Amino acid sequence: MSLWRxxxxxxxxxxxxxxxxxxxxxxxxxxxSAVIMMLSIGAGTQLSVTSRIEGLGTNLLMVSPSxxxxxxxxxxxxxxxxxxxxxxxxREVAGVAMSVxxxxxxxxxxxxxxxxxxxxxGTTVDYxxxxxxxxxxxxxxxxxxxDRWDKVIVLGPTVAETLFPDGSALGKTVQxxxxxxxxxxxxxxxxxxxxxxxxxxxxxxxxxxxxxxQKLIFGSKTLSGIxxxxxxxxxxxxxxxxxxxxxxxxxxxxxxxxxxxxxxxxEEMLGTLSSVIGTFTTLLAGIAxxxxxxxxxxxxxxxxxxxxxRTREIGLRKAIGARSSTITTQFLVExxxxxxxxxxxxxxxxxxxxxxxxxxxxLTTLVDTNSxxxxxxxxxxxxxxxxxxxxxxAASLNPIDALRYE
Amino acid sequence: MSTVIETxxxxxxxxxxxxxEVSALRGIxxxxxxxxxxAIMGPSGSGKSTLMNIIGCLDVPTSxxxxxxxxxxxxxxxxQLADLRAGKIGFIFQSFNLLPRTTALENVELPLNYQGVxxxxxRAEEALEWVGLSDRxxxxxxxxxxxxxxxxxxxxxxxxxxxxxxxxxxxGNLDTRASQEIMxxxxxxxxxxxxxxxxxxxxxxxxxxxxxxRLRDGLLVFDESVADPLDARKLVAAATPQExxxxxxx
Numbered sequence: 097m098s099l100w101r102x103x104x105x106x107x108x109x110x111x112x113x114x115x116x117x118x119x120x121x122x123x124x125x126x127x128x129s130a131v132i133m134m135l136s137i138g139a140g141t142q143l144s145v146t147s148r149i150e151g152l153g154t155n156l157l158m159v160s161p162s163x164x165x166x167x168x169x170x171x172x173x174x175x176x177x178x179x180x181x182x183x184x185x186x187r188e189v190a191g192v193a194m195s196v197x198x199x200x201x202x203x204x205x206x207x208x209x210x211x212x213x214x215x216x217x218g219t220t221v222d223y224x225x226x227x228x229x230x231x232x233x234x235x236x237x238x239x240x241x242x243d244r245w246d247k248v249i250v251l252g253p254t255v256a257e258t259l260f261p262d263g264s265a266l267g268k269t270v271q272x273x274x275x276x277x278x279x280x281x282x283x284x285x286x287x288x289x290x291x292x293x294x295x296x297x298x299x300x301x302x303x304x305x306x307x308x309x310q311k312l313i314f315g316s317k318t319l320s321g322i323x324x325x326x327x328x329x330x331x332x333x334x335x336x337x338x339x340x341x342x343x344x345x346x347x348x349x350x351x352x353x354x355x356x357x358x359x360x361x362x363e364e365m366l367g368t369l370s371s372v373i374g375t376f377t378t379l380l381a382g383i384a385x386x387x388x389x390x391x392x393x394x395x396x397x398x399x400x401x402x403x404x405x406r407t408r409e410i411g412l413r414k415a416i417g418a419r420s421s422t423i424t425t426q427f428l429v430e431x432x433x434x435x436x437x438x439x440x441x442x443x444x445x446x447x448x449x450x451x452x453x454x455x456x457x458x459l460t461t462l463v464d465t466n467s468x469x470x471x472x473x474x475x476x477x478x479x480x481x482x483x484x485x486x487x488x489x490a491a492s493l494n495p496i497d498a499l500r501y502e
Numbered sequence: 503m504s505t506v507i508e509t510x511x512x513x514x515x516x517x518x519x520x521x522x523e524v525s526a527l528r529g530i531x532x533x534x535x536x537x538x539x540x541a542i543m544g545p546s547g548s549g550k551s552t553l554m555n556i557i558g559c560l561d562v563p564t565s566x567x568x569x570x571x572x573x574x575x576x577x578x579x580x581x582q583l584a585d586l587r588a589g590k591i592g593f594i595f596q597s598f599n600l601l602p603r604t605t606a607l608e609n610v611e612l613p614l615n616y617q618g619v620x621x622x623x624x625r626a627e628e629a630l631e632w633v634g635l636s637d638r639x640x641x642x643x644x645x646x647x648x649x650x651x652x653x654x655x656x657x658x659x660x661x662x663x664x665x666x667x668x669x670x671x672x673x674g675n676l677d678t679r680a681s682q683e684i685m686x687x688x689x690x691x692x693x694x695x696x697x698x699x700x701x702x703x704x705x706x707x708x709x710x711x712x713x714x715x716r717l718r719d720g721l722l723v724f725d726e727s728v729a730d731p732l733d734a735r736k737l738v739a740a741a742t743p744q745e746x747x748x749x750x751x752x
Contacts, residue, residue, distance in 0.1 A: 098618075408599060409601055411599075412595075412599040412601070415558070415599075416588065416593060416612060416613040416616065416658070417585065417587045417588020417616040417617065418584060419580075419581050419584040419585070420580060420584070421581075496555050496561060499599065
């Protein structure tokens with residue numbers, strides 16, 4: 097008997113009881129769509145994190161202050177350990193192309209009747225080159241403006257859009273309100289968009305000279321970090337070591353004590369984040385996979401019911417010459433049809449669901465071919481695995497008993 | 503003429519629990535030649551169902567031999583038995599055993615599909631035409647009368663051109679009229695050269711056969727040709743006006 101006839105027969109058997117077939121498939125539909133949605137969230141997050149970190153700039157080392165711990169007691173001030181002098185010292189380290197001190201605070205920015213809460217960054221002229229930021233309109237501030245503590249500001253595109261919806265930001269005045277004080281700044285430039293979103297949005301920030309920030313707005317000499325650009329990527333480890341030595345010496349940290357700063361390598365960060373997201377995705381997909389498993393058990397259950405309902409039919413088929421293997425195939429094809437049709441519907445639902453999550457949830461989602469393939473293969477495997485036992489049970493029926501079955 | 507069924511000292515024992523054993527057949531020697539119409543009769547418990555299962559290759563004997571059209575069946579594997587059933591035997595059951603929700607045509611096609619025969623549809627149409635149901639090809643069993651259902655079952659048994667047709671109480675669920683029509687049909691099969699084995703406990707039905715074999719307690723106790731078998735065609739013809747008056751009276 098041809099496989100095509102088995103498929104036709106299975107289709108007829110299932111379409112006879114459409115409601116039951118659909119309910120049976122529902123388990124697989126939900127399972128597969130859940131797996132696909134979870135994988136799409138994972139893949140989307142991975143993608144956005146990767147592009148955001150890569151957008152930070154190439155060959156980047158990030159020095160940030162950290163608490164000193166002696167035993168379990170924090171003894172140093174986390175935000176107090178880095179200064180502009182440190183940044184200047186690091187610029188002299190072999191292999192460092194640029195050393196950019198950064199101080200940042202969340203501030204309120206006001207223009208006329210409009211306002212927004214954004215991150216205000218105080219930094220130096222090397223910032224755009226190091227962090228891969230470009231100015232779209234106007235200019236970035238220069239060393240003179242830094243030396244003079246000028247109140248000039250470069251707005252991120254989101255900020256410019258919010259405060260000046262008509263696009264007339266350049267040359268206008270913006271009031272910056274920090275928790276210490278406030279001041280009026282002249283807009284001299286607007287950054288090009290980097291397309292970030294949500295947490296740590298690089299478009300939702302404003303940049304001012306570091307001197308102005310420290311002395312006029314934030315009222316603090318400490319830095320939130322120093323970004324180092326290394327001349328070539330194979331020097332990353334070497335520069336990390338040298339920079340660590342330099343800073344420890346400057347901070348008078350005795351051998352054996354922990355540093356009051358940490359140096360993060362962009363690639364390491366990427367690797368760590370990727371593996372965290374990967375683990376997270378696997379976990380979510382695994383939980384979703386369990387629902388697929390439950391769906392499979394549902395299929396097995398219904399197939400067992402179907403086998404006992406159709407005992408006489410099986411007896412007859414065997415009496416008129418069906419081999420055991422033919423009966424096995426017939427019921428296996430039915431189970432696989434349930435799971436594969438369910439899987440296909442699940443893929444569609446998963447795709448629609450991912451898109452909706454992307455729209456409504458503000459998450460980046462990405463349904464890739466692999467996850468579709470995985471969902472499909474999984475549902476096929478579920479059909480084969482959970483269909484085999486009922487099919488074997490049907491095939492092993494004794495035709496004499498089966499024909500007499502009431 | 504060749505021998506279709508040849509059994510020698512056929513024994514079938516069933517185990518009931520660990521120690522008890524029941525002998526359903528206790529040494530049957532039976533020969534059926536090609537073209538014969540044999541009725542196997544006996545009260546319930548005589549072993550006739552067991553004998554039919556073995557003859558029909560649904561079961562194998564505990565001991566003894568069974569040759570169907572010359573091939574030894576007793577020690578065959580279940581797949582070989584299935585192929586034998588598909589190719590050489592046509593079953594007709596008391597309860598028809600048609601697949602529900604499946605048209606008459608597809609029911610008749612089914613054994614051909616298991617054999618992988620080409621032109622299955624055409625052959626099934628011919629078989630249904632032969633039993634007089636050419637206008638019922640696409641009806642489902644629940645849209646047919648019980649007499650018509652049994653005709654479909656007969657068409658299904660004949661469609662493979664089997665060397666042996668096994669009818670197990672084919673009239674057991676039918677009224678007198680339909681029974682006579684079915685017996686008439688089986689007699690036509692016989693007249694055209696088919697080999698039939700009919701299992702029944704009804705004397706009247708058994709007398710349509712050419713030869714009657716009686717079983718009692720797992721043994722063959724009687725084997726005789728019927729001198730003047732009932733002709734179902736005449737019965738059908740005779741019943742027609744009688745039934746009409748009957749209906750009129752009622």
